Amino acid sequence: MKNRDLQRGIIVDQQEGYWRGQFSAMASPCEVLCEIDDPGEAERLTRIVATEAWRVEDKFSRYLRGNIVNRINEANGAPIEVDAETAQLIDFSTTLYDLSNGRFDITSGVLRRLWTFDGSSNIPSRPAVRGVMQYVGWKRATWQAPILQLKRGMEIDFGGIGKEYAVDRAANLLRDASALACLVNFGGDLVAVRKPCARDDWKVGIEATVPSRIAGKKILNLQVGGLATSGDARRFLISNDIRYGHILDALTGWPVPDAPRSITVAADTCTQAGILSTLAMLEGAQAEQFLNAQAVRYWCDRGNDS
Amino acid sequence: MKAKNKKSITGTLAAATCTLLGSSALEPVQAQEDPGWDFNTSLLYYGEDNDRVQDLSLKALTRRTFVDDRFLTVGLTLDSLTGASPNGALPQSVPQTFTRPSGRKTYSTAAGQLPLDDTFHDSRVAVTANWQQPLGRLYQFNVGASASKEFDYLHLGLNAKISRDFNQRNTTLSAGFAVAQDELDPIGGTPTGLTLMLDAADDDDDDDDDEGRRKGPRETKDILDIVFGVTQVVSRNLLVQVSYSYSDTSGYQTDPYKIISVVDGTTGDAVPVIPAPSNGPSHLYYFEHRPDSRAKHSLYTQGKYYMDGKVLDVSYRYMTDDWEIDSHTVDLRFRWPFGGSSYLEPHLRLYSQTAADFYRLSLINGDPLPEYASADHRLGDFDALTVGLKYGWKTSGGNDMSVRLELYTQSGDISSSQLIGNQLGRDNYPDLNAIIFQFGYQFGK
Amino acid sequence: MRAFLFIQGLLVLGIISGCSTMGVEPWDRDVLAKEEMQLTTDPVEAATDDHIYFSKEASSGGRGFGGGGCGCN
Numbered sequence: 001m002k003n004r005d006l007q008r009g010i011i012v013d014q015q016e017g018y019w020r021g022q023f024s025a026m027a028s029p030c031e032v033l034c035e036i037d038d039p040g041e042a043e044r045l046t047r048i049v050a051t052e053a054w055r056v057e058d059k060f061s062r063y064l065r066g067n068i069v070n071r072i073n074e075a076n077g078a079p080i081e082v083d084a085e086t087a088q089l090i091d092f093s094t095t096l097y098d099l100s101n102g103r104f105d106i107t108s109g110v111l112r113r114l115w116t117f118d119g120s121s122n123i124p125s126r127p128a129v130r131g132v133m134q135y136v137g138w139k140r141a142t143w144q145a146p147i148l149q150l151k152r153g154m155e156i157d158f159g160g161i162g163k164e165y166a167v168d169r170a171a172n173l174l175r176d177a178s179a180l181a182c183l184v185n186f187g188g189d190l191v192a193v194r195k196p197c198a199r200d201d202w203k204v205g206i207e208a209t210v211p212s213r214i215a216g217k218k219i220l221n222l223q224v225g226g227l228a229t230s231g232d233a234r235r236f237l238i239s240n241d242i243r244y245g246h247i248l249d250a251l252t253g254w255p256v257p258d259a260p261r262s263i264t265v266a267a268d269t270c271t272q273a274g275i276l277s278t279l280a281m282l283e284g285a286q287a288e289q290f291l292n293a294q295a296v297r298y299w300c301d302r303g304n305d306s
Numbered sequence: 307m308k309a310k311n312k313k314s315i316t317g318t319l320a321a322a323t324c325t326l327l328g329s330s331a332l333e334p335v336q337a338q339e340d341p342g343w344d345f346n347t348s349l350l351y352y353g354e355d356n357d358r359v360q361d362l363s364l365k366a367l368t369r370r371t372f373v374d375d376r377f378l379t380v381g382l383t384l385d386s387l388t389g390a391s392p393n394g395a396l397p398q399s400v401p402q403t404f405t406r407p408s409g410r411k412t413y414s415t416a417a418g419q420l421p422l423d424d425t426f427h428d429s430r431v432a433v434t435a436n437w438q439q440p441l442g443r444l445y446q447f448n449v450g451a452s453a454s455k456e457f458d459y460l461h462l463g464l465n466a467k468i469s470r471d472f473n474q475r476n477t478t479l480s481a482g483f484a485v486a487q488d489e490l491d492p493i494g495g496t497p498t499g500l501t502l503m504l505d506a507a508d509d510d511d512d513d514d515d516d517e518g519r520r521k522g523p524r525e526t527k528d529i530l531d532i533v534f535g536v537t538q539v540v541s542r543n544l545l546v547q548v549s550y551s552y553s554d555t556s557g558y559q560t561d562p563y564k565i566i567s568v569v570d571g572t573t574g575d576a577v578p579v580i581p582a583p584s585n586g587p588s589h590l591y592y593f594e595h596r597p598d599s600r601a602k603h604s605l606y607t608q609g610k611y612y613m614d615g616k617v618l619d620v621s622y623r624y625m626t627d628d629w630e631i632d633s634h635t636v637d638l639r640f641r642w643p644f645g646g647s648s649y650l651e652p653h654l655r656l657y658s659q660t661a662a663d664f665y666r667l668s669l670i671n672g673d674p675l676p677e678y679a680s681a682d683h684r685l686g687d688f689d690a691l692t693v694g695l696k697y698g699w700k701t702s703g704g705n706d707m708s709v710r711l712e713l714y715t716q717s718g719d720i721s722s723s724q725l726i727g728n729q730l731g732r733d734n735y736p737d738l739n740a741i742i743f744q745f746g747y748q749f750g751k
Numbered sequence: 752m753r754a755f756l757f758i759q760g761l762l763v764l765g766i767i768s769g770c771s772t773m774g775v776e777p778w779d780r781d782v783l784a785k786e787e788m789q790l791t792t793d794p795v796e797a798a799t800d801d802h803i804y805f806s807k808e809a810s811s812g813g814r815g816f817g818g819g820g821c822g823c824n
Contacts, residue, residue, distance in 0.1 A: 088326050095322040099315050168327050225335025266337035271323050288781050294316050346795045365795050476774025542779045617787045625810040633810040
């Protein structure tokens with residue numbers, strides 16, 4: 001706990017036109033931008049966001065002993081009663097499981113034992129994947145709110161939605177705590193709470209995976225709403241000249257072939273943006289077609305030109 | 307699986323997120339790419355054989371994107387023209403001398419050569435501007451202006467277009483118009499049509515009242531263009547466009563520098579001036595004269611077909627006007643991508659036109675003068691062929707570059723019934739052969 | 752030549768009347784969104800060609816408006 005406290009500091013500094021509060025959460029650099037002149041108020045608002053970020057992290061991180069996720073994962077086949085917030089997250093995950101036809105699945109976390117996306121060529125063998133796949137599948141779980149029962153060996157992992165959820169929860173608190181225009185950004189998953197007053201928009205940079213005509217970085221203008229990016233710029237494997245992105249298809253246990261290098265989606269909330277970009281990645285070569293059908297604004301980078 | 311791909315899940319997702327977060331009545335998201343400037347530039351060389359026209363042209367088009375799909379496009383073109391153009395007179399088996407348009411000097415053509423006037427080493431500057439924006443959800447509006455200047459020519463124009471989408475944006479109807487006023491201030495003044503080319507005046511002769519020379523107000527012409535178009539998505543891989551346009555020009559349309567040879571009715575040879583002047587035309591030549599009005603109708607159809615990465619672009623245009631000119635243009639391009647970011651694009655263009663009713667190779671000495679007459683090859687019967695190849699690639703910075711090389715050849719189509727006497731043995735209408743070489747570079751900021 | 756115009760006119764009417772059922776769903780517009788599938792892929796090249804052929808032939812334009820006149824025809 002001591003280490004954690006050390007890592008849980010907040011720093012505020014002044015930028016041009018706004019104050020920025022920074023802290024670390026969910027293994028990401030986080031920031032809160034407030035259109036304000038008062039550093040004291042900036043710190044207060046950052047603390048509200050950071051407190052919520054750490055709360056969500058502590059409650060739903062699979063690394064922390066004793067929290068609800070840990071108790072579910074060590075239940076060894078026994079039913080576990082969950083609280084209201086966890087039940088809502090599980091309900092949401094069930095909806096995503098249906099919307100993605102089973103390819104997005106919170107029980108797929110066990111596959112991380114096989115897949116380490118570190119740029120190497122360590123592709124697991126097919127028998128190994130098949131072996132782990134017997135512990136993957138939401139249909140194998142029994143969920144009747146508020147009781148969740150997983151089969152022995154199964155685990156749940158909210159990693160695919162946790163960060164965006166935290167962003168939106170923090171944004172809701174900010175919206176109530178202040179009338180200011182603010183932007184909450186957890187490592188690239190972000191939401192703008194209210195349009196800025198003193199400028200036209202928040203400028204958000206997206207790194208291109210290969211140099212593009214705008215010198216390596218695309219700039220998006222965000223007035224209000226959420227942005228989330230799914231991408232494999234740093235997390236990937238290469239074997240036999242095939243590049244494997246880090247989004248795993250929970251039905252097969254393998255990465256999705258022909259997925260774009262990076263997809264950024266704009267939606268009303270960070271959660272919706274994140275889900276859409278993940279679901280689009282799961283569509284692989286059809287990612288753009290899928291996003292066109294959803295009529296959302298998106299920016300897709302396939303590495304080479306397109 | 308396929309059917310699910312195509313369903314919209316945003317509604318379900320929005321409802322589920324609302325339940326999860328407990329937040330309702332959120333503002334809809336607003337996000338766009340940062341507008342910047344896109345540049346499209348090119349360097350062009352156009353060169354005809356036999357010391358005819360050569361053009362070096364620099365073109366730049368820049369487009370700025372504004373919020374909400376609004377665009378401003380500004381273009382600049384700089385042209386430098388050198389070389390010589392046919393002056394309309396027929397080649398003869400003897401040398402010929404002509405007075406320059408300035409009226410001060412003369413120039414000569416060797417026997418057997420196509421008479422070319424090499425007076426013009428001209429520069430041209432042209433600018434265009436265009437504003438595009440949506441009007442409501444289904445309409446799009448364009449408005450633009452254009453202007454160009456050469457030493458003897460000024461063009462000013464305005465245009466506007468509106469289009470509307472139908473049928474889930476599969477069909478677009480558009481209507482537009484353009485108006486322009488062009489002004490011509492010929493060197494040496496405007497010659498009266500169908501009068502004789504006169505001797506050159508001495509430098510110290512200040513008499514401006516030469517018969518046949520007017521140093522009067524500039525000549526103008528007004529042009530009105532109207533276009534109606536339909537664009538239709540036929541399938542996932544096929545897009546088709548059809549458009550009809552009407553163009554009306556009224557005012558001075560004669561080329562003040564072009565002449566027509568006067569020939570003997572039997573031999574077909576040019577009629578020499580006797581005695582030969584010391585400083586003037588060697589034979590009889592009349593200045594050409596075109597009608598004051600011209601109405602054109604065109605029908606244009608284009609299709610673009612995507613075949614597994616390759617694109618076939620086919621278009622056909624039919625034009626007819628009240629000068630009795632009809633033309634057909636078929637244009638084919640095939641873009642063949644390879645290597646991930648390069649492509650080759652062969653190009654074929656076939657063109658043919660029939661002559662204007664007042665087009666003639668020569669005037670017969672002694673016959674009554676027609677009301678209108680021109681020997682300008684560009685109004686005659688001819689076929690033209692363009693064959694070209696374009697190669698495009700992406701630079702390491704991700705920008706588009708391309709080069710294209712094309713060969714253009716135009717060959718006149720004169721039936722022997724139109725030829726008189728010795729004209730039958732001559733090449734009265736030599737082919738035009740030209741090279742087009744263009745280098746293009748696109749980048750953005 | 753009048754017959755040509757008539758046939759082309761029928762083509763236009765045919766396209767317009769057939770339009771209400773033809774087309775694709777929004778998610779099938781991925782190919783049409785590609786740069787090489789635009790009706791005018793390179794406006795600078797198109798303007799260059801329009802100008803060259805306007806100076807050397809008696810026809811002009813067809814698909815839209817050019818950038819302006821010149822003294823070359």
